[in-house]
Amino acid sequence: MSRNTPPPVEKAFPADTADIDEGDEALDEFSDAIAPVTLKMADDACGVRLDKVLSGLIPAYSRSRIQQWIEAGYVTVDGAPAKTKMTVLGDELVVVTPQIAPEEKAFQPEAMDLDIVHEDKALIVINKPAGLVVHPAAGNWTGTLLNGLLHHLPSLANVPRAGIVHRLDKDTSGLMVVAKTLAAQTDLVRQLQARTVKRQYLALVWGTPQLSGQIDGAMARHPRDRIKMAVSESMIAKPALTHYRRLAVGALDGRAVSLMHCRLETGRTHQIRVHMQSLGFALVGDALYGKPHLMPFFPRQALQAARLGLNHPVSGKYCVWSAALPPDFAELLVRAGIDQAVSDALDE
Known part of the structure; x- marks a missing residue:
């Protein structure tokens, strides 16, 4: 796997739930975040907006979702929070911490008082x-x-x-x-x-x-x-x-x-x-x-x-x-x- 290849994207709900028995805690094992993705910016990306570069390097996620992560502080550039609309200079170390989308959390259990x-x-x-x-x-x-x-x-x-x-x-x-x-x-x-x-x-x-x-x-x-x-x-x-x-x-x-x-x-x-x-x-x-x-x-x-x-x-x-x-x-x-x-x- 190259340094610019993102890790496999985990689903927020098991694709096959047939083996989940009563009392199985499998549904509780999904965290809010997927493993961070570390990327080194190439020199030829100089002058291109960060969100556009990232959407090309991590095609599993849409550009709009990456923009949301930048705004929420889930993207850092050389250790500092990325800024919206910032452009790449080249050679920066960018860390993206993908977040599970709300709709992907929809089928997770939540403690609730049921009558x-x-x-x-x-x-x-x-x-x-x-x-x-x-x-x-x-x-x-x-x-x-x-x-x-x-x-x-x-x-x-x-x-x-x-x-x-x-x-x-x-x-x-x-x-x-x-x-x-x-x-x-x-x-x-x-x-x-x-x-x-x-x-x-x-x-x-x-x-x-x-x-x-x-x-x-x-x-x-x-x-x-x-x-x-x-x-x-x-x-x-x-x-x-x-x-x-x-x-x-x-x-x-x-x-x-x-x-x-x-x-x-x-x-x-x-x-x-x-x-x-x-x-x-x-x-x-x-x-x-x-x-x-x-x-x-x-x-x-x-x-x-x-x-x-x-x-x-x-x-x-x-x-x-x-x-x-x-x-x-x-x-x-x-x-x-x-x-x-x-x-x-x-x-x-």
């Missing part, structure tokens, strides 16, 4: 708090439920997406099921596709919807705002069906609010939020689909996945789990003058 409602050999039922992202993605590469699950049970590295079969929005609280084996995950995904998984939610909305009904509105990305979803007649829109029932009416600052029981037949992104807004009844606290001037009443969408029912993937027995309203949601109902007891009026 586990039920756990057996096939599945885990989690009561997810508001504010917790379920799966790593841009802007949230760490600190997700997936990271916590890998710490709780390292063998979940053997299961795609660490056993996650469905998601809740970051600011939605409540119940989720996680498969502990590939067989259980396959079974649960098939149940979701067959619509035999029963998911019931509690939502506080602005206004007073009719006592009950259903919203049968296909959904797709919003045509102008790609962050949003929308009821759509587009050819690519996917079927979405929500059943709803009004449980109680209250008021916040003189404005009517209603506690709604929503039951999903499908599980589209933002489904309840979009469907209720399509009727003119946005969720209290919903910054994306609600009214900005009403946001101070609650810092997140008032939505709780309150009950989850499914056929156990091993025994076949129908199982149901419930979760009480979190303190912030319960306090919101008190402020609205709604008796929290009505939140227990869910379908069996």
Whole structure:
């Protein structure tokens, strides 16, 4: 290996996780940094920007990533921190300490307090708090439920997406099921596709919807705002069906609010939020689909996945789990003058 040839790049997650058994500490062995790369600058590099020279000598890393390392102090020139936009003179000794990118850390375990409602050999039922992202993605590469699950049970590295079969929005609280084996995950995904998984939610909305009904509105990305979803007649829109029932009416600052029981037949992104807004009844606290001037009443969408029912993937027995309203949601109902007891009026 020549002095200008970088060492092999280690992956931040094992390429083959099939041999990771429960209790294996292999996932904890990855450090934040890969071995430093020492390079001697050639005379013919004189006058060329350092980041450009380095991107040519270490082609495994992009120029933009090398620039980030220079700015963060992970590149030295003759023992001193490199400066952005500096040019090479020739004969300098440059040391680069590569850093694992955030997205490459996404599937590492992190210690986390998980509210586990039920756990057996096939599945885990989690009561997810508001504010917790379920799966790593841009802007949230760490600190997700997936990271916590890998710490709780390292063998979940053997299961795609660490056993996650469905998601809740970051600011939605409540119940989720996680498969502990590939067989259980396959079974649960098939149940979701067959619509035999029963998911019931509690939502506080602005206004007073009719006592009950259903919203049968296909959904797709919003045509102008790609962050949003929308009821759509587009050819690519996917079927979405929500059943709803009004449980109680209250008021916040003189404005009517209603506690709604929503039951999903499908599980589209933002489904309840979009469907209720399509009727003119946005969720209290919903910054994306609600009214900005009403946001101070609650810092997140008032939505709780309150009950989850499914056929156990091993025994076949129908199982149901419930979760009480979190303190912030319960306090919101008190402020609205709604008796929290009505939140227990869910379908069996």
